[in-house]
Amino acid sequence: MNVEREEGAPGPTQESRADEAYERKEEEAKAELLRVQLGELRASSKRGSRRNKAQSKSSNEWLTSVGMEILSASEQLGLDSILYVPIPPGNVYAINDALLAEGAADDYETCLKQLVKANVVDVSATSGFPKFDLMLLGMGPDGHVASLFPGHALLKENERWVTFITESPKPPPERITFTFPVINSSAYIAFVVAGSGKADVVRRVFGKEESSDKLPVQMVSTKDGATTWFVDKEAASKL
Numbered sequence: 001m002n003v004e005r006e007e008g009a010p011g012p013t014q015e016s017r018a019d020e021a022y023e024r025k026e027e028e029a030k031a032e033l034l035r036v037q038l039g040e041l042r043a044s045s046k047r048g049s050r051r052n053k054a055q056s057k058s059s060n061e062w063l064t065s066v067g068m069e070i071l072s073a074s075e076q077l078g079l080d081s082i083l084y085v086p087i088p089p090g091n092v093y094a095i096n097d098a099l100l101a102e103g104a105a106d107d108y109e110t111c112l113k114q115l116v117k118a119n120v121v122d123v124s125a126t127s128g129f130p131k132f133d134l135m136l137l138g139m140g141p142d143g144h145v146a147s148l149f150p151g152h153a154l155l156k157e158n159e160r161w162v163t164f165i166t167e168s169p170k171p172p173p174e175r176i177t178f179t180f181p182v183i184n185s186s187a188y189i190a191f192v193v194a195g196s197g198k199a200d201v202v203r204r205v206f207g208k209e210e211s212s213d214k215l216p217v218q219m220v221s222t223k224d225g226a227t228t229w230f231v232d233k234e235a236a237s238k239l
């Protein structure tokens, strides 16, 4: 917060300075926690997670029966506070980046299996894959989600929970990612998509044109769950 003081006006008291310092520290702590949480959420699906309401039908039905939430620029800024969830640090499972991609994927999958065994993470009765309560996903301008890129063989992976890529078209080349069976077993999926660079893909997802070639984002389809898209005006500008 920037406060300019008029000339001649009384200066801040020691008490108000202490209050300001306290508020600043609190804001910094919240921002740091948010960065850690978002970093983790993004990491875990580069990897993903967050909320919704709708039945997952065809994408056009989402639009009409559920409605997209179009966010203004200031509301977008408010997304930070929507996403503010006090996750205990012990519940955060980071990628082991001391390992190469293949080892890191195995390591993460093993960790997830232990969480399932300990009943921390549910299993979908329909798919047998882990069922996350919430999956927060971004989408690239090429239609990629998590680290599942258009035309890549990983789109067909249907056994692994976590897998890896060493030649990602988007840097960094080495990544690990949840697979579609895991993503699609989630109870809720939220897409957060902003900017004009996403407008063509948003139109492709929600438009009427049929294409035999599905983009990764079009392969996101929860079997027993629900999906909500949060898009800003720019991303929705071609609808």
Ligand SMILES: O=C(O)[C@H](O)[C@@H](O)[C@H](O)[C@H](O)COP(=O)(O)O
Pocket (backbone or CB within 6 Å): 042, 046, 137, 138, 139, 140, 141, 144, 145, 146, 147, 170, 171, 172, 192, 193, 194
């Ligand atoms: O893989 C990555 O490197 C990105 O993190 C990516 O997966 C991201 O989620 C989308 O590209 C959308 O990103 P924005 O929402 O920031 O545009």
